Amino acid sequence: MSRAVTLDDAIGALEQAFMDYNRGDIALGGRLMAPCGKPGDTSLVLPATHIRKQYYGFKQATTFSENAGRGLPTVLSQYFLYSNVTGQPRAVMDFMEMTSIKTGVAAAIAARHLARPDTRVVGIIGSGVLSRPVLAAICRVMKIERVNIFDLNPRQARVFATYAQEVLDVECLVAESSRGCVRDAQIVCTCTTSRKPVLDGDDLSPGCHINAMGSYNLDMQELDEKTVNRADRIVTDVPRDTLNASGDLACLANKDVVAALDRIMSGEIPGRKSEKDITIYESVGFSVLDMALALFAHEACLSKGFGQDVAFSSRDSEQ
Incomplete structure (x- = not known):
C-alpha cells in the first residue's frame, strides 16, 4: 500500500478529510466495540460514508494480546470499502500500515x-x-x-x-x-x-x-x-x-x-x-480519516495497477 500512497499524499488527504467532514461531505458512523480473544482484547468497528464521492465503508481493528507469543501482530486491521450507489464491494485492504500512517x-x-x-x-x-x-x-x-x-x-x-x-x-x-x-x-x-x-x-x-x-x-x-x-x-x-x-x-x-x-x-x-x-x-480513532485514506489508497492503487478491484459481476448485479 505504501507504494501507492506517500506520506505527503496522506497528509494532504487527511487535511482535506477534516475539511470535508466540517462541510458535511463525510458522515460519521457510530463506534462499535465487542469483546474478542482473551479478557482485555477488543474488536473496534469504525464506519463512515463519503457522501460527495459516493462510498461507504468501515475499518475493523482488533487487539489480541497473546499474539506476541505466537509470533503474530498483536494489533490487526482491515478496511472494507463499498459503493454508496449500489452497495457493491469495491475493496478489501490490510489496513495495519495505513492505520499507523493515519494516526x-x-x-x-x-x-x-x-x-x-x-x-x-x-x-x-x-x-x-x-x-x-x-x-x-x-x-x-x-x-x-x-x-x-x-x-x-x-x-x-x-x-x-x-x-x-x-x-x-x-x-x-x-x-x-x-x-x-x-x-x-x-x-x-x-x-x-x-x-x-x-x-x-x-x-x-x-x-x-x-x-x-x-x-x-x-x-x-x-x-x-x-x-x-x-x-x-x-x-x-x-x-x-x-x-x-x-x-x-x-x-x-x-x-x-x-x-x-x-x-x-x-x-x-x-x-x-x-x-x-x-x-x-x-485521538481515540476517527472513522472519517480511515475512510479518506482508504479511498485515496483505493484510487491510487487502481491508477497505478496495484492490487485488484473487488466488485460483483454484471450478472450478479442483475439478480
Missing part, C-alpha cells in the same frame, strides 16, 4: 494547528510501531531538530533512535525516564497501549502540546489527572465520542476546554491562545 498524520496535523510555531524538540514515550510514523509526519510539517525517546524496553528505544537519526536526519536522545523525555519537549507524543499514566503532568513545560495517540477506550490511560487538568485546550475529532471512549479524559473537570479539530482548522474557534497554553490532542 501519525493526524498527530502532525494537530501539531501544526496547536503546537507553538517555534517548536524544535519532540518527546516520544513508546518506541513501538506507532512512534515512527508519528515522528516522520511531524517532521514533514514542522522544523524538528531533536527528539527524546523513552521506552521501558531500552533496546527498542535505541533501535528507534537509529531510525530517527539515519532515516529522518533528526538528533535522537534515549531518555532514562519519562521525565527526561518530556521536560524540555515542546511537543510530547504518547504512543503506548498503557493502562496507567506514562508521564507526570508536573514535568511538562509551559506551552507544551501533547499528542495522546495510544488510548482508545476507557480501560486505557496514558495521561495523568494533572496533565489533563493543566490543559488550556483539549482538542479531539468528535468531542462527544472521545469523552465517552477515552480513559485519559475520564478525570476531566472542565469539559468546556474540549473542542473539535476540524472547527479549529476552519477558523470557527481558536486553538492555542498564548505561548504558555498547554494543549492536548486526544
Whole structure:
C-alpha cells in the first residue's frame, strides 16, 4: 500500500478529510466495540460514508494480546470499502500500515494547528510501531531538530533512535525516564497501549502540546489527572465520542476546554491562545480519516495497477 500512497499524499488527504467532514461531505458512523480473544482484547468497528464521492465503508481493528507469543501482530486491521450507489464491494485492504500512517498524520496535523510555531524538540514515550510514523509526519510539517525517546524496553528505544537519526536526519536522545523525555519537549507524543499514566503532568513545560495517540477506550490511560487538568485546550475529532471512549479524559473537570479539530482548522474557534497554553490532542480513532485514506489508497492503487478491484459481476448485479 505504501507504494501507492506517500506520506505527503496522506497528509494532504487527511487535511482535506477534516475539511470535508466540517462541510458535511463525510458522515460519521457510530463506534462499535465487542469483546474478542482473551479478557482485555477488543474488536473496534469504525464506519463512515463519503457522501460527495459516493462510498461507504468501515475499518475493523482488533487487539489480541497473546499474539506476541505466537509470533503474530498483536494489533490487526482491515478496511472494507463499498459503493454508496449500489452497495457493491469495491475493496478489501490490510489496513495495519495505513492505520499507523493515519494516526501519525493526524498527530502532525494537530501539531501544526496547536503546537507553538517555534517548536524544535519532540518527546516520544513508546518506541513501538506507532512512534515512527508519528515522528516522520511531524517532521514533514514542522522544523524538528531533536527528539527524546523513552521506552521501558531500552533496546527498542535505541533501535528507534537509529531510525530517527539515519532515516529522518533528526538528533535522537534515549531518555532514562519519562521525565527526561518530556521536560524540555515542546511537543510530547504518547504512543503506548498503557493502562496507567506514562508521564507526570508536573514535568511538562509551559506551552507544551501533547499528542495522546495510544488510548482508545476507557480501560486505557496514558495521561495523568494533572496533565489533563493543566490543559488550556483539549482538542479531539468528535468531542462527544472521545469523552465517552477515552480513559485519559475520564478525570476531566472542565469539559468546556474540549473542542473539535476540524472547527479549529476552519477558523470557527481558536486553538492555542498564548505561548504558555498547554494543549492536548486526544485521538481515540476517527472513522472519517480511515475512510479518506482508504479511498485515496483505493484510487491510487487502481491508477497505478496495484492490487485488484473487488466488485460483483454484471450478472450478479442483475439478480
